[in-house]
Amino acid sequence: MRPLIAEPRYPQQAASQKSGPQKFGAPKPAAVAKPQKTPRRTVAPTRLAFRLERLWLTPFVRLVTRVGVPVFCVTLGLGLWLGDADRRADLVERYQDLRTQIENRPEFQLSTLSIEGASPEVEGAVHALLPVRLPASRFALDLDGYRAAILRLDAVKTVALVVQPGGTLSVRVTEREPVILWRTALGLQMLDESGHRTASLTRRDARPDLPLIAGEGADRAVPEALAILAAAKPILPRARGLIRIGERRWDIVLDNDRRILLPEKDPVQAIDRALALNAAEDLLSRDFTRLDLRNATRPTIRLSAPALVTFQQTAAQPRAEASP
Numbered sequence: 001m002r003p004l005i006a007e008p009r010y011p012q013q014a015a016s017q018k019s020g021p022q023k024f025g026a027p028k029p030a031a032v033a034k035p036q037k038t039p040r041r042t043v044a045p046t047r048l049a050f051r052l053e054r055l056w057l058t059p060f061v062r063l064v065t066r067v068g069v070p071v072f073c074v075t076l077g078l079g080l081w082l083g084d085a086d087r088r089a090d091l092v093e094r095y096q097d098l099r100t101q102i103e104n105r106p107e108f109q110l111s112t113l114s115i116e117g118a119s120p121e122v123e124g125a126v127h128a129l130l131p132v133r134l135p136a137s138r139f140a141l142d143l144d145g146y147r148a149a150i151l152r153l154d155a156v157k158t159v160a161l162v163v164q165p166g167g168t169l170s171v172r173v174t175e176r177e178p179v180i181l182w183r184t185a186l187g188l189q190m191l192d193e194s195g196h197r198t199a200s201l202t203r204r205d206a207r208p209d210l211p212l213i214a215g216e217g218a219d220r221a222v223p224e225a226l227a228i229l230a231a232a233k234p235i236l237p238r239a240r241g242l243i244r245i246g247e248r249r250w251d252i253v254l255d256n257d258r259r260i261l262l263p264e265k266d267p268v269q270a271i272d273r274a275l276a277l278n279a280a281e282d283l284l285s286r287d288f289t290r291l292d293l294r295n296a297t298r299p300t301i302r303l304s305a306p307a308l309v310t311f312q313q314t315a316a317q318p319r320a321e322a323s324p
Contacts, residue, residue: 103139111135111167118173121199122155126171138163154197180222181207183214183241195222211236215244225250228262231271238284249294254284263294273299 045053055061082088102108111134115123129149132140143161150159150171158174176198178190188201190210197219201207213225225242228250232239240253250267252260262270270293277283277299283291290302 103137108138109135109167110138110141110163110169112169114164114168114170116170116172117175118171119155119175122153122173122175125153126150126173134169135167138169141169155199157192178207178210180225181210181212182219183212189219191219191222193222193226195219212241213244214241215247217247218242218244220247221250224267228252228267228271231268232275234275235278235284258288259290261290261292261294263296266296270294270296 082091113127113130113134115126118126129146131142131146143163147159147161150156150173155175156173157176160172162170162172164170176192176196178198179193180191181201181204182189182191188204190198190201190207192198204212211225211229213222218225221244228242229236232252235252235254238254240255243251243253245251249264250262252262254260260274273296274283274291274293283301286301287304287306288301289304290300292300292302
């Protein structure tokens with residue numbers, strides 16, 4: 001039988017076994033010298049290349065190159081393409097057709113008009129002011145212009161337009177509330193608390209619940225007139241209305257063409273003094289024509305002609321009795 005001989009696992013081990021044992025400290029074989037690479041020669045940039053490189057590092061130049069040049073090329077191409085009149089007309093026609101198709105879609109159609117909070121007269125006016133006939137596209141209706149037209153109605157204070165689902169245009173109106181009548185040369189005008197006109201009247205008895213004012217500029221002093229009427233509430237059954245004098249003060253017109261002349265400043269306090277005099281001496285039941293309260297320290301009263309004669313006779317009787 002052949003003896004078993006263990007073969008080396010690695011080739012290096014086999015080579016060492018073939019060459020025999022090596023002595024410790026033996027010199028190592030000389031390393032093979034590697035060939036040295038020749039250094040690359042760097043070519044210095046030319047002056048033109050150097051300037052172009054420095055120019056490219058400028059932010060403005062880079063922006064113009066990256067953005068300005070492409071935009072210019074696209075604009076130039078579009079300008080050349082749109083230079084033909086037939087192409088422009090065809091482009092506009094296609095745009096109009098596309099817009100018409102979108103605007104006439106069913107979801108953009110308005111079919112009904114709903115009005116809330118308006119009287120029959122105002123409701124009819126709102127219907128008449130609608131610039132298009134329904135059904136129509138919501139793009140064909142100028143909502144801002146329609147709202148401005150409704151606000152020009154005297155009786156309308158505020159208005160809101162809401163396009164509701166289902167093709168309904170809702171108009172929500174808040175009307176002005178008339179609180180006083182203003183008699184002018186053109187007739188009777190109903191005013192709200194700010195003096196804004198709400199409507200016209202042909203007869204006074206159509207609104208007997210509203211007080212009456214008259215005179216030039218009375219509409220601009222409606223808040224003061226309302227304050228005077230509130231203070232003179234106890235004598236309102238005798239009052240026919242207020243008259244603006246010289247656009248600066250008021251007169252209260254009573255029955256039998258009697259007047260209470262109020263001052264320009266603090267007319268409400270003058271009314272309080274008149275009510276105190278009436279409570280103390282029953283002043284309003286006397287026969288007078290003018291009660292002047294313009295001087296707060298010296299109110300004066302002007303009697304009528306019959307009352308003045310009676311007063312003179314009454315004042316002359318004690319003198320006749322006193323004489324012998």
